[in-house]
Amino acid sequence: MDTYTLRELTADDFPAVVDLLGRAFLIEYDSGAIAEKDASLFGSSRNLGAFDGGRLVGNLRVLPREVSVPGRGLVPFDGISMVVVASDHRRRGLLNRLMRETLTEAGTPLAGLWASEAQIYGRFGFGTASEATEFEVPAGAAFRPEIAPDVSSVRELPRDEAMAAVRETYARFAERTPGVLGREGAHWDAHYFEAGKPGVNPRRFAVHPDGYATFRTTVNWGDRGPDGLLELHELVALTPDAYAGLWRYALDVDLVGTVTALGATDELLPLLLANPRAAVRKTHHALHVRLTRVPEALALRTYAADADVVVELADEFCPWNAGRWRLGISGGEATVAATTDPADLSTSSTELGAAFLGGTRLAALAAAGRVQEHTPGAVTVLSRAFQGDRDPFCGEVF
Ligand SMILES: CC(=O)SCCNC(=O)CCNC(=O)[C@H](O)C(C)(C)COP(=O)(O)OP(=O)(O)OC[C@H]1O[C@@H](n2cnc3c(N)ncnc32)[C@H](O)[C@@H]1OP(=O)(O)O
Numbered sequence: 001m002d003t004y005t006l007r008e009l010t011a012d013d014f015p016a017v018v019d020l021l022g023r024a025f026l027i028e029y030d031s032g033a034i035a036e037k038d039a040s041l042f043g044s045s046r047n048l049g050a051f052d053g054g055r056l057v058g059n060l061r062v063l064p065r066e067v068s069v070p071g072r073g074l075v076p077f078d079g080i081s082m083v084v085v086a087s088d089h090r091r092r093g094l095l096n097r098l099m100r101e102t103l104t105e106a107g108t109p110l111a112g113l114w115a116s117e118a119q120i121y122g123r124f125g126f127g128t129a130s131e132a133t134e135f136e137v138p139a140g141a142a143f144r145p146e147i148a149p150d151v152s153s154v155r156e157l158p159r160d161e162a163m164a165a166v167r168e169t170y171a172r173f174a175e176r177t178p179g180v181l182g183r184e185g186a187h188w189d190a191h192y193f194e195a196g197k198p199g200v201n202p203r204r205f206a207v208h209p210d211g212y213a214t215f216r217t218t219v220n221w222g223d224r225g226p227d228g229l230l231e232l233h234e235l236v237a238l239t240p241d242a243y244a245g246l247w248r249y250a251l252d253v254d255l256v257g258t259v260t261a262l263g264a265t266d267e268l269l270p271l272l273l274a275n276p277r278a279a280v281r282k283t284h285h286a287l288h289v290r291l292t293r294v295p296e297a298l299a300l301r302t303y304a305a306d307a308d309v310v311v312e313l314a315d316e317f318c319p320w321n322a323g324r325w326r327l328g329i330s331g332g333e334a335t336v337a338a339t340t341d342p343a344d345l346s347t348s349s350t351e352l353g354a355a356f357l358g359g360t361r362l363a364a365l366a367a368a369g370r371v372q373e374h375t376p377g378a379v380t381v382l383s384r385a386f387q388g389d390r391d392p393f394c395g396e397v398f
Pocket residue numbers: 024025080081082083084085086089090091092093094095096097113114115116117119120123
């Protein structure tokens with residue numbers, strides 16, 4: 001390990017970063033697109049590099065971002081991304097070193113990431129705080145008879161004309177939806193990046209007064225006729241009518257056979273459909289959350305019920321969090337103080353990170369053996385306090 005050095009990267013290192021990312025993510029052929037998409041994100045973030053002599057062999061990026069938390073809307077958090085180690089330097093502890101440096105120096109009490117493989121990050125105290133559901137729906141799928149949105153208020157607009165309404169709607173949506181990320185200029189550019197590949201249609205923008213949908217279509221002809229694909233990239237709605245109207249619009253584009261989308265685990269679409277099974281669903285992990293400084297992080301959100309619980313917390317990777325904490329919740333507000341009182345339950349920072357956005361239930365984690373209850377009822381009390389009304393959702397890979 002002593003042969004490696006860590007330092008912050010500068011613009012001069014960017015070509016080496018692109019090369020490393022391309023190889024590690026197995027997309028060397030796309031290095032032009034990586035460079036174009038990534039340049040402004042690289043410039044607006046902290047990039048930590050690991051070097052073997054003069055060669056860049058590891059990279060970890062910290063994006064200053066915001067995430068929506070229960071009851072408080074957007075709060076700052078460290079968005080960790082572009083974590084890569086060169087194939088010929090893997091499993092020598094480089095990620096461990098990059099992560100330790102990052103979490104020790106963390107600017108905010110909260111960090112989050114999307115994981116390429118979920119099994120990597122639990123050891124570093126990240127818990128799966130939100131999952132996402134992939135939907136596949138046959139075009140034209142009927143709604144329940146009482147769901148009759150006014151589709152005439154949906155208009156397709158050129159991207160430039162749509163963006164002002166899109167940004168404004170998104171900002172309101174983010175404030176009220178735990179797990180959703182705040183977005184600024186470079187984040188919009190990256191999320192709506194067009195690689196301009198031959199044969200790939202650009203995204204289309206459908207705007208409703210209270211929502212919008214962006215999607216891409218792909219032509220296809222089958223034995224029975226048209227069988228195109230419509231991939232919903234983002235559907236954001238502030239009202240039930242906008243939600244139903246935008247979905248109806250997407251389901252009824254001519255020559256389309258199948259519509260796909262990424263949604264929340266409690267996405268509303270199945271509740272609209274006459275046959276909910278028409279929407280085939282596959283769920284996978286999405287945003288992983290790490291409480292870097294536990295007392296501060298727990299005070300960032302509000303809670304659904306009062307509680308007074310002593311938690312014995314294990315945290316090998318960030319030992320300043322380890323110990324016994326009294327978590328008092330009153331009127332939705334949390335106060336956290338170190339205590340020597342006996343613990344009501346034991347767990348680790350990974351489980352608190354998983355529960356933080358109000359989706360993953362502490363009661364379920366306890367049933368799975370990841371939270372140990374010492375005082376009967378303590379898990380139920382804390383689980384209810386953490387639980388949100390809706391599942392958190394993060395649809396933006398960063
Ligand atoms: C937030 C994001 O950017 S997600 C993207 C992650 N990057 C990728 O998937 C690109 C391809 N993979 C890689 O570049 C590398 O394999 C990395 C970055 C995932 C891991 O880097 P390494 O330097 O090999 O990890 P390191 O040696 O520090 O391992 C730390 C620990 O994690 C474990 N680990 C690392 N990667 C994996 C994995 N893919 N699956 C299971 N365990 C893993 C190691 O076994 C080790 O465990 P230990 O502490 O019990 O011994």
